[in-house]
Amino acid sequence: MSNYLLAWIVLIPFVSSVILGISYLYSIKVKKISNKFFTFLALLAPMSSFVLGVGFFFGLKNGVSEYLYEPYTWLGVDNYIINMGFLGDKLSIFMVLFITFIGSMIHIYAAGYMKEDEGYGKFFAYFNLFVASMLLLVLANSPLIMFIGWEGVGLCSYLLIGFYFSEPLNVVAGNKAFIANRVGDFGFLVGILFLFVYVGKLGFSYGALEEYVGIVPNHILVIIGVSLFIGAMGKSAQIPLYVWLPDAMAGPTPVSALIHAATMVTAGVYMVARFHFIYDLIPSVGVFIAYIGAFSALYAAIIAMRQTDIKKILAYSTISQLGYMFIAVGLGAYSSGLFHVFTHAFFKALLFMGAGAIIIALHHEQNIFKMGGLRKRLPLIYIVMLVANLAISGIPPFAGFFSKDEILLKAYEHQEYLIYGIGLFTAALTSYYMFRFFFVTFEGKNYISKNLEPISASMKIPLVILAIGATFSGFVGLPEVFGGTNMIHQWLSNWSVDSTHVENFKEIVLMGISVAAGLIGIAVAYVKFFKYDFNQDIKESGIIYNKFYIDELIDFLIIRRVRQISVFVSVVVDDGIIDKTVMLLSSGFINLGRRVGRMQSANTRAYAFFMLIGLSSFSLYLIFKLG
Amino acid sequence: MHIGLLTFIIFLPLVMAFILMVLPISMKLTRNIAFLTTIVVFLLSLSIFLRFRLTDYMQFREFHPWISTYGIYYSLGVDGFSMIILMLITTLIPVGYLFLWKTRKSKGYWASMLLMQTGVTGALLSLDLILFYFFWESMLLPVFMIIGIYGSGNRIFSTLKITIYTIMGSLFMLVSILYLGVQFYNEFGVWSFQLSDLVQITIMSPTQQTLLFFGFIIAFAIKIPLFPFHTWLMQTYSNSPTGGVFILSSIMAKLGIYGIVRFVLPLFPHQYVEFAPYFMWLGVFGLIYFGVAALMQQNIKRMFAYSSASHLSLITAGIFSLNIYGMTGAAFLIAAHAMATGGLFLLVGTIEHDLGIRSISGLGGIAKKAPLLTVAFALMILSIVGLPGTNGFVSEFLIVLGLFKYNNFIGIVSATTVLVAASFMFWMFQRAILVKTDNNISKMKDLDKKEIIGIFGLAVVIIAMGLYPHWFLYKIEPTLQHYLVDILKVGVSS
């Protein structure tokens, strides 16, 4: 594979997006263009990128260490030179592959999901723009170029959350996402700046950074590490910047599947892995990250237990699962974290798409307590959702088991028992709330059955493919205990830190414990919800249902205060003090003039008297001057 | 005698303005000819850009005696820094014309626009301080006319306010210029107001220099405007017509920055370095102050005024950062912000043209009626908030980097720029453009062909500058290096 093709991985979706956007505008302004055209163009892009990605994958597999393509100097000021560079190493190609693959699936799914929508072309324009940005993010060879993709995906997220922009809530959610991400980006930017200032002169590609990062003083590295992680917090919805993700579910379901579950939110994990050379030097920050991840996982899981909106449940589960990933990368087990990214992409995309299918089928009903008994009526969906639920609950042999278990194992290995405990507990909670949702949706009694909307084939095919993926993708990382070779670890050997390994027996015991935790969760859910009676008028409420009132708290503590300050600044300080001072000075001068104007009294004697005073003072002056 | 290209660039609009005013032709013909004039000027300046050599000295010099008794010369020249702004001006003005096309104004409007162009390009290109002052004041008159005649609201008051405010500033500058000239005479025995001559003065005490420094700074600070000289801005922007606010925000404010770099920096290098930290802090303070104030504004133009002030404060911080990054970033942000803000004001102008003047709460749902306008609007906002991939990001990054190089803390504070603008811009976008409300917006029309051409040109440049900034930047660098190394003597990356 030629190096320059790396650029095309990004360019194809980008160009496709631009063409789609222009044709969409053409379509609504001038002449209608058929959806087929959009579909064709939209699907072509991620698939082509995927094919290119596969090409690079084999290239790397056959011994090429990395592909590098730097077409031009992006920015060169003084001796800071940043090239527009694309780096195809094992990590990025790994990311490219699963992004384009999942992306293609969700494109196909969306073609069905959105087919009635009048913003069809626009949707795919945004979608491909997102894919392009995401690919730029992972393929960039420099943190700054990565930042372009980083913000690009944030923008697309904003655009897609507010896809139905006439509704205020959607736009508000989009804004929330963007601003929260911006808070993270602020941290990210500060991190980049520190890095830039300390090592930028020696080059700012990852390679150069890795080589020279040693010259950065340790305390600065800590700042850099934390700042960059703040960026990851924003993008990957970790405490405390997670607040946007549940609201982001306002977007169309494929968006939630692609962006807010499978790909974009994992950018933070990717970023930490990409900067592993920094985090390797500052293990304390790594532990901090792991703790943040653990608490996010637990916290989100707790909230998810009481949610009623199907997509909100999935959103919180996403936060929770992202927490697991951060546990892994925080502890230096980058490849384990990425393994979970990989498997999570499958089952979470599957969950969302399944949920989307349910929502479509039920005429945009999202409350799980208004569903029920769908098992027989949507058998395919039932099956794939079962697979996905088992996967997320960590039941072997589904994909989630391998990756999640590995993370718990790593936590245990690093002797972070608290994290391990939290992780384990969260695993139980996870299986509980997922099966709560599952049972309420598909089982139960006394539900009201409504007419179902038919689900199109283009929605079903990706479901099946992903279900297969969710089942078997775990086997690429089959633990050595089971005689497998963890291919992910092998592939990402640069990113897997060797650490003390527990004995096989202990490992199996630990696996057993986590599976047991999962099963306990399922059991509790079964007891409580399998025979859920829809007649009972249950209203979820309480502090957990209300997400610990965090949104209200933020609104009260930050947003309202900022608005008050804003009003204060513009009304009191600007208009009241500064402008008033200026105006007072000028009107004061005019008023002084009016007072002085009284001297023009048209009184001859007064004038003469005034002259006399002048004459007299002249004389006095001369008397003194002449001595 | 020899008349150079720069003279044509400066005076062609002036001559055309007079011809158009005197000839008894219709408004439409006037407008078309005026537009053609700006296009010609654009082509002329493009030829300058392409023939520009990569050096740090003044190029395309023109030098003729004017008032020889006082050594005042008609002296023009362009270097890397002014070339960027020249290109900016000559590119933006035709775009502005495309948007102003449909405004049913009189001939005087178009003549004033041309006069304004002469004023700004003249001020930009003159190297003699008196000549500079000459243009600097002259460009105020067309603004005065445009806002006063075609403005809205309390336009007369705000016109007088801007006039008096800016003239106050420039008069301070005049005293400083004269003082410099006299000092030069005292030292060398001949009169001169040439920049290249005045920098050679050595006999001034630090106190004198500091006072003169502030004499200049006040003039430029009012024009920019910096805190606390900004209160004219909000009223003027909200009351002036599209053309006026477009020129004011995207071009004239930038000339304030330009003035600091062109004149204050070489004339008072010591003071420049000495007071740089204060101005950096002032800039960063302004960035946040104006940003916060913008949040709750009801009038879009007023909000943009605050937004402008916020960004211009950042630019000011950048040029005082005493290293090449901050200065390059500032130069780049001048261009980026001019395009984005100019574009925004033009778009708001079309909204205003269709719907009349409304506050943010009086709008809403425009996106459905005018998707093209919305797309353009969004792009400009993205540039303003510094989204990577647009030119806004590159410049903000460089400025923040420059400040960071100076002092980590101020760098971190200035990095909040990514938050500040985003918060109010997106909120405004949500309320005014996207979300559907009960307001009657049936008169809203989407962009017409000319506007599409104009805004498309801007959009392409914005994206191109975001994706390949180096191509736009490398011609400035020698100039800025020259400033930093030879004049300020602080080195490129202190």
Added chain:
Amino acid sequence: MKYDDIIYLLPLLSIGVGAVVLMLLSPIKSFSINRLSWVTLFFLVFAFGATALNFGHVYSATPFKDIFSSMLITDTFSGYFSSIIITGGIVTVLVGSHYFEKANMLRGEVFSLLLFSVFGMMLLVQTTELLTAFIALEIASISLYSLMGFQKNNVKRVEGAFRYLVLGSIAGIMLLLGTTLMYAGTQSTNILEIAKYISAHPHANTTLVITGGTLILITFLFKIAAFPFQNWSMDAYEGAPLPITAFMASTFKVAIFGFILRFVLVDFHELKSIWNDMLFYIAILTMIYGSLLAVFQTSLKRMLSASSIVHTGYLLIAFVSISNIGESAATSIIFYLIAYFLSSMGAFGMLSYIASDDHLRVTYEDFKGFAHIRPYMAAMMSIFMLSLAGIPSTIGFIGKFYIFVGAIQAGYTVLAIIGIFATFISVYYYFKLIALMYFYPSSEMTNVPPLKGMTPLFIGIMALLIIWGGIGNTLISYFPGIDFLIDTARFAYQSLFM
């Protein structure tokens, strides 16, 4: 050479003869105002031509030395000032004939008195003898009193004239007293001989001379309306008919400066610095007082009157600077005088052409939307306002530039700053008029004179002159530019010392 002497005296003579001729013509009923004004113009233009004969070089002569005992001098300096004064007369006649017709002042004596006034002023700048100067001043003043009090039914006129007369007499007495003291100090009243005496007795006690000079200076400060002798000017300018106000405010000021510059430069060149501290504060107070007064006026005429006080202040800045940088400061005064003359003569002239000071278009408000009715007139008016405000591209800017550079060079930076401050304030009241003319939709205006005839043409020429004086340069070969004006002023200065 008697012939040369007559040539030198021709301007003065023709004006004097003209005045007498007009006096004789005025009772004849068949001579309408129009015809009389043509006759007046003839004499004025003739005198101007006679003055112009000697333009362009430095000369100095005392015609009929034996007869007039060297009391009369014609040099570049006097030629310069005479031509300004004559131009002032021409503009006043052009503007005035229209005004007088409108204001029902059908008296031919007006032109006679005007010429007498011009004669007095010319004599003032040509004489080297203090008593003659006093008489010349009285000729000019008494003609002006009469011109002001012409419409004796109008209280404003008569009262303005009366106040001017009373206070002017006091000022005249100061001049006389000063002359007496000079005579006491030097036994002579001839400026040239006084100068000789002073330089011949460098160590003599100069108290008398200085006190006398101070008293003469006070008269001068009174006539140019400097603080604290400024109060009369508002009333006199307000009271006078507009063309006469124009004539007083611009031309008379020029003549006074012509005299005092000669007096101070020739006699007090060495001693002048003794007044500097005093004049320093007077300049400041004059500018501030004028600004304060002008800033709240509603009547345009009063605003222009008040602003003329401010311009006096600017001139005083240069006057203070003379002792440190003699030549350039004096030249800057001479230059500024022509700048101010053009601008204020134009502004007053325009005002008197389009307004009558009693009922039509008195205040700012009355000019709302004027630009839409008479765009060219509004443009001219704007040019005059801009020039008065000292905005670049007008001659007013160059004049101020000159003065402020001089002040800084002489070490009076504070004065320059205060001057700048006054300029800044002046922007407000000058631009207010422009704003009102342009920014309001056209309103109903009655009786707006048309843009045709000699008067607007001449005012237009003055507007063009202002622009030319602001940007004119030597780009066009052999076409005089600003340098030409500055050089002319410099020649005038140099001719004083021949």
Added chain:
Amino acid sequence: MIDTIFLILASFALFGAGCMIMLSNTVHSALGFIVTILALAGLYALLDASFLFMVQIIVYAGAIIALLLFVIMFLNIQQSHAPKEPSKYLFMVVSAIIMMPVDYLLFKAFYTITDIKNFSVTPKDFGDVKMLGGELFRNWLLPFEAISLLLLVALIGAVVMARKKERA
């Protein structure tokens, strides 16, 4: 002898001037002024200015003051017309105090030339018409001519202002 005459005339002059500025009746003060003028005329004579002595009496007392009194009569100014001036003495005191520096300065200035000795010695025909006329037409022709024009202007002015109501 001269001393005595001077003192008498000076006190007359001061007395007249004092009457003039203090009396409230217009005609009375005019009479006071005449006293001063006549006293001054006497002083002129004392100073060998015989022609001026005559001019002073003829022109001032005879013409100007007569004209003034004529105007007062013409306008029929009664005592009742005279303005009420309750605070005129206060004004006088204040203005006299303000006037002090001026007086002092003038006095001081003139004091510098007292050393010229020949104050009482003058040529025989000093101040008579012949000498004055000769001087006037030899050395003072220009102001003399100018004065004639001034009088002409004053004439025109007075005529213009005193003329009856304008024709329309």
Added chain:
Amino acid sequence: MEVSFMSYILLAIILFSMGIIGVISRKNIFIVYMSLELMLNSINLMLVTLSKHFGNMDGQIMAMMVIAIAAAEAAIFLSLIVALYKLKHSINIDDYNTLKQKGTL
């Protein structure tokens, strides 16, 4: 005691001051006028004294001219007084205040 030059000068100065005092403190328009004339007269006295003091005639000639000027002024002054009296029916100088500045505080 000898009558010196300074005696005359002193007298003239006192008369001059009285003239100014008269102008400032009196409201009667005629007395104001006479005070002005008094000032002129005091200057004449100075001129004549100086003339004698220096022994040349210039002072006297100037004094004569001052008298002529005073006559010219008298003509104008009195005609203005007549005109004003006809309009205002007052000889109080303070009553002539038509031109008073308006709009003051």
